Amino acid sequence: MDLKDRFAGFMRQRTGKLTHEMVLSPGRFGLGKTPERLQPDSTTSMVCGFCSTGCGLKIHLKDGKAVNLTPDPEYPVNLGMACPKGWEALTPLKADDRAALPLLRGPDGALAPVDWDQALRVFTDKFKSVLAFHGKEAAAFLSTGQIPTEEMFALGLLAKFGMGLVHGDANTRQCMATSHVAYKQSFGFDAPPFSYKDFEESDVIVFFGANPCIAHPIMWERVMMNKRNPEIIVVDPRQTETALAATRHYPLQPKSDLTLLYGLAHILIREGWIDRDYLEAHTTGFEEFREHVKTFDPAAVGRITGLGEARMMEFAESLRPGKRVSLWWTMGVNQSHEGVRTAQAIINLALMTGNMGKPGTGANSITGQVNAMGSRLFSNTTGLPGGREFKDPKHREEVAGILGIDAGIIQDKPGLAYDQIIEGVNAGRIKALWVIATNPAHSWVDQEDFRRAAAKLEFLVVQDMYHDTDTAKLAHLVLPSAAWGEKEGVVINSERRMGLFKKVHPAPGQALADFYIFKLIAKYWGCESLFKDMDTPEQAFRMMARLSAGRPCDFTGITDYRMIDREGGIQWPLPASPDPEGPGAGTPARPIVRERRLFEDGRYYHPDGKAKFKFSPPQPIPEPVTSEFPFALLTGRGSSAQWHTNTRTGKSAVLRKLYPADSLVEIHPEDASRLKIASGDWVLVRSRRGQARARASVASTVQPGQLFMPMHDVEVNRLTFPSFDPHSRQPSYKHCAVRVEKDPS
């Protein structure tokens, strides 16, 4: 009998080692079942390191080390959900090409490992000699929106107040500069007013140049949680995933958005669909604005935008007071030659209709990178820490006083913007460049422009988690960074929520947290006294809190990291109790609200407490289509599984399965049939600057005469046209003139 059973078991084996590998164990820590072999012995929550949604991820730890993760059900942002990037966030840390040692380009032209001591000596020697020989404006840095605020802050202090650099900017210039300037001019401070709860509380949700289904899937989750049966309107030349999921889509002509917005304002004023009381009490400049939009006759605007007068009227009617209207925008607006005015035209609509400071309303900028908001407040690039101005002597004094430095060393005007720095390199004025956690050799508009510049540099330092990014390959010195998950710090999301990065994964080799790299450079440079009270990121955070005191972003009520952790992130502002000696000392001045919006009292940050109407006439498209280059090339996010230049997301085998292996260009069927292009054919897309090879995807998601390419492929920015918003200096990635033909080879 026993033998028979054994034979039967041998012939038909129902269980064993292979079966056991897939067994799920009853979950602890409220996780539900998890794979037995990845059972955590504790968990901790931290913010995802990709985009500005700022989702909470529950990290499963075994002996203190991350073995798996699930989205955090308690975190008020994502409520237990995540996009594929979040789910796969640990995978890119384990890639083979992590930078594990400093690399120095030797006389043979190859990058070779050196020790940190040598790397830091070379760094300081080179920068000092460049500054000594070519003057103090001859070196610059390009930073990022991907590192915690403490690190941006440390870099800003080190570079500007320690090393004495005048010019430094960040890749947030490519993503959020427009919103930053628009808010600052309109509201008096760079203050996105919303919380994600507003998605759930609107009657009308309008997206301008935003594709949250793909770019911010968790924000779309919040839209889908709206129980008010909202009208969802998408304004985008392309029929995006969001446009398809929306209730209405306005496929306007590319870059006609400012005209459209003025046209809508014209109709709202003409029909009296405005909130006069709100305008009176809380805004200035409306009369001038009314004059300005008088000429934007709906018939003409309907023609220019391609929407027609009837659809303009229909659109305007859905904005009329009486409903909760929230207006959202992202890169389609920001990355434009007139992005600031476009964003402000959206703000103007919200102000006119009184859709501010109430549930489900607002003129709301969806941010891009995980810590673009931190960069906007504390990077010491376009402004001084705490959202202060270089040109304001009072601000310089405040900062100097708190940091204990001489106010005289603070420059009295902002340094050059990103494009101007690259122009400076190309003109030979800037000789040394330090690039931190960004990849301009891929991402810069008209990429060749950066590559030409890199070739001219005497010294290019790239500080990154990978040693082989497009930019690191050009470097003279590569400094290995610890990544998200390997260091601590605070990041600020789109809704002003400060959340934590924690240390849950060992950094490879000798990679170091950027914070400590900056501290080491300070040591070798001889300016470490700048950081005398900032031994750890948390101490730097306390210093930033002191710098925020009395500013609109005041977060002095946040005592430490554990408080942020306990509360599930905290939105600024959260000032401390005003009485430093009283019973409430060291505690917030008011109870922490999980989700809070700004301007509920109608008071803005301009000295008069009012919001300003800002506007100017639309400008012509910088590179219009011609008979030689008859297509408008639109660019944007390709899939939810890709992030920017794909240096991280490309390292996950699972994420790679979720996007096409080849570069892609969408083309309308009419154009495709005229050019004899079929889906899947290789085509060449050429602009005046370069060419890209991609597979055609014939789809009527784009309009005739337009092409779309996902921005993640390195070839795309060989094509884009370098034009910039005059106020924000943000590049206009979303429109350039190209032609397309079947690849003969």
Added chain:
Amino acid sequence: MIKPSLSKFLGDGPALIGAYLEEQQNLTAVERFSGLHDDMHALGAKPRLESHYRDLLPLEKPRPGQQYAFEVDLDRCTGCKACVTACHNLNGLDEDETWRSVGLIHNVIGKPLQQTVTTACQHCLEPACSHGCPVKAYEKDPVTGIVRHLDDQCIGCEYCILKCPYDVPQYHKGKGIVRKCDMCIGRLESGEAPACVQACPTKAIRISLVDQAEVRANFADYAALPGAPDPAYTKPTTRYRTARKFPAGMEAADAYRLKKEKAHFPLVFMLTLSQMAAGFFIALEAGSLSGLLPAEPFFQAWAHALGALLMSVAIAVSITHLGRPLYAFRAVLGFRRSWLSREIVAFGLLGGLAMAAAAGTALTALIASRAATGVPLPLFGLEAGPSSWIADLGRYASAGWVRIALAVSAALAVHCSAMVYRDTPRALWATRLTSGKFFLTAALTGAAGLLALISCSGITGESIPHLALGLTMALPLALIAKLACEARIHRHLDDQEANPLKKAALLLRGELRSTHAWRFNAGLAGGFLLPILWLYRGFAGTGPADALLSVSVLALLLAGECLERYLFFSACVPPRMPGA
């Protein structure tokens, strides 16, 4: 600016580097934030996401005649693909393993419309994977209806991958087995939602109960999407719901994507060699039994030995195809349902009979030759004379009925091989042409093999030149029939829709063009030009020139057939759920 004072501080730089490097490796999250999270979750074992998915699960367990099924609300799916990664992480899958996928259907012409589609196992009423499995490694759970895979039972033959129209079973190279979605049965059993259901930010996926009789009656309503495989084949249970009406032009976004499929090289060689062995045996036995081939013992012994060797190589190659060859013996279990199981049994039978016949003819030949010298053959300490029982054994093992059985099992083996592919949902294979191709391969290579043996062995006999002439003349005819079978696919170039047959034809004209050309060239040279040349030159029977020619014919034909079989696999576009 703070004055640089390099010399003063540089001294302790390296020490600071050391301290920071040490600090960097110190993982602090638990120590610094301990208590906060784990205390929060000490609220019993209840999963914290339960409230999110409570309404996405059925309230009751399936009653008899019911089963669990996925239900997808297309209007809520926006293609974020979180389901794919959640399934991957929550089930602890290996690096690039995924059990769920997200595809796209769209309308190219006319009003633009596109729809993302999430798919996993359909947990079919008639699971083709299970029906095809030679080792019964699949079972449809009688209570839940979930189609489960027994990982430890699997031998890694990958036949389920060929059988499933939905591309569900995934081969795991490292483990040598297939794995697939089990609807997170372990989670469902304890009231938790499957990973994909838990993770969908927009609640587009739910588990519902379906009546199996209803699915059977209205199978066309399930897994019903433009571009989706024909549900009649397996009766899938996933229901896709939408308030939209898809226009007639909706199609899979990858409908025109052309990419050659996996070639399965061991199967290419196994099929070609086994069919050559089969054809060879059929010709050999027909020739011998009809008296066209001489009964000369050593010729018979060599012929059977070579045939048996060929078949053994074919079987050995087929075993290398398995992920877990040690468990190949289990393949008999599926005999009642699986053509693969039957093929394996038929191969075993053919191999066994070939060995027996080879041993028998060899024994007979040896005993006969020893008998001629008068000294009996010493065997196991026995004297094996022509009238000993050992000689009888040899005669039995190579008796006429064994030879007939050998020829019949050879035909059976080819038939089973053909049925393995005909019994799949793949249009290129699921046709009588597959049988035609396989038997013609057997005819061509078997005849060429026998011809080469005759020419090389120097065997003589009255009928030999006639037989050789007949075989040589048969080759071009068989080749033309074979090429005609293969060329049928090109008719589908004119098909309106991008069906798998049209895609196969396009692949043969595109990515596989040069292999396709080589296949024709090798076939024409070996099966047509050389035989004609041979006939023109005048057939001399045996001799060095004939030997060379016959071996060249065989080599070219074998090469051509291997290439044909390579194309058979790599041009076979399977049905799939919409991808890209």
